[in-house]
Amino acid sequence: MNRVLSAAAFGCAGLLASSLPARAHVVAGARVFPVTLTLDDPGVSDEVSIPALTYARDGADGGTGPTHEYDLGFEYDKTITPTTALILNDGGDVFQTNGSRTRTGLENLVVTGKWQVCTSAAHEFVVSLGISREIGGTGTSSTGADAHGSTTPSLYAGKGLGDLPIGLLRPFAVTGELSYTIADKGLKTLPAAQGGTGDGIAGAFNDGSNNAWFGGASFQYSIPYLQSQVRDVGLPSVIGSLVPVVEVNWSSPASAPSAQGTRWTVAPGLIYLAQWGEIGVEALIPANKAAGSTVGAVALLHLFLDDLFPHGIGRPIVQ
């Protein structure tokens, strides 16, 4: 880590130490669902990720060489009404392969409309629906951005266990996401004479994509909830602001031909909730052969605009 990064890290640490142990973000009754790192949270709010930094090395990303991949993801969520939001996602990729030139590029822009359909305060329950549109050709093709877009309807849900008579287990919560991506241009096998992209496997394919399923779940234990709803055990504010979390997700092609199999990833980590936002860090552990063989990592710095600017950009456009 160079000196600039070190100074920045110390600065962040200082801000962390001085912060109040408050928390956000999707709120259902006494339950606060923090922003998870590998799947979307179950509700809508005004927030921004600056950034989510993901690191993967060769096998963790399904590659064959010693390639280090850094993804710098940005997200901006803007509520239109208290229960609907428009979300913009984009990011940059850096690929460093030993012995080769470093490649950099942008990812395709993704626009999502999300509707928080149901919120039960008494049962700490949230359900949302979303539809995302990946705009093909807005990213850099040499680093993997598709020339063709896709459309992805999604279902999100979150449930806290605080309404159950289970004592110290009440701080547990589960969130989940299920998505189905419909590619604009399907993946097809090309006759050998036409070549195709090859896509790294035997046979040749066009530049289309598979339709695909994505599913994920997070299992989280909220220490803030423990302290404020179940038992104040007198923890220091920094520890009292932590949410240990394990996220599990999978993706699977849903159409033939398929260049890749179903991938499973497990991501254990910690989320620190503050008044202004959260910081999360998780390991990305491949859980099957298709997901690779090396452990990656993801870190998130996320700001809660509705808490920071409740009278400005942090409030819905239409109340």
Add this chain to the structure above:
Amino acid sequence: MTSRSIAVVLGCAILALVPDTAALAHAFLRNAIPAVGSTIRQTPADVTLAFSESVEPAFSTITVTNAQGVRVDRGVLHRGVDDARLAIGVTPLPPGRYVVDWHALSTDTHRTQGRFSFTIVP
């Protein structure tokens, strides 16, 4: 400076501009007297809740009920020693388990709520 360095510095710069102790948004319970989930021996004069943000007493509520669901608070909510604290008096309480339900409206109109219990033993 690499693009990664720029991103980290930019993120921290934005973070540094953010006020972290001003009166902002959701009011969450920081602590309570009696403490959340605690066991005590004497009836407190008040149940006092300390929030992370300033709250509006006129639009906030605290109720204290016994194991039979009967209210044992005195019904009048008042501000604590600062704008982030609310308190409500309670009648003399016999040994038993009591539940505190609260709804808070922060000064910027975010609503939060919660529930906890405490126990009085002889």
